[in-house]
Amino acid sequence: MAQLKRLVLHCTATPEGREVSAADIRHWHTDPVSKGGRGWKQVGYTDIIHLDGKVERLVDNNEDAQVDPWEITNGAKGYNSTSRHVVYVGGVAADGKTPKDTRTPAQKQAMEAYVKDFHRRFPSIPVVGHNQLAAKACPSFDVQAWLKEIGINQ
Template structure:
């Protein structure tokens, strides 16, 4: 098993209230980008269901320069309805699922929680994940 030092939170950069399936995200990565698989290890749909993506044993493709020691988690959403600006569109169910998943991953693998924006010049995941989840990061 690879060493995990980071849990990196992402958004799909899709408009609020538009449900996007994990299969569609996989298609974007495989067919449109030519990757071998979806880049994220987990995808959380707007109903809060956590879907498995790339197996954790395999390095992700979600944060350039930080994939070898991280787990990538993506929630569907992150943009306003007109796709003009980043917006924290997480539903109550997504927020609950994110906390539960992060706690489970921390229990199993350890690591610190970050947002993609901490490693990239992007607004992803449309909120400050490092600050929001610092209590989870620090309690282990």
């Protein structure tokens, strides 16, 4: 068990408007490489924010400030044992490759509520984008600027 040190925001890196299911993510992350997956023992995210704003739990979490072994997800290499990861569906333009903030109004509202609730419970734990931990475009928007827009100063 480790102390929770950050909430990491992600995108599924899928084209704008294309829904992704929990089953899709489980396939991508946990199926063997021979079956098109990554062969991980666990998915990369605790929760997914769907296009309609519905938040779906992918991995059980007791919502405390500890990361128990059974709560660890594979969202950002080198940071997983001390992070919680949440993903929104989208993050890529219709061409399937250009990073783009594709959050729907419902996703923005759900993400704001999610992050504000997290920040209320854990005000000293920073919220970051995956791109702040690795050389990636994910989550395809500037998390720190967005946090200021919604009134969170960390």
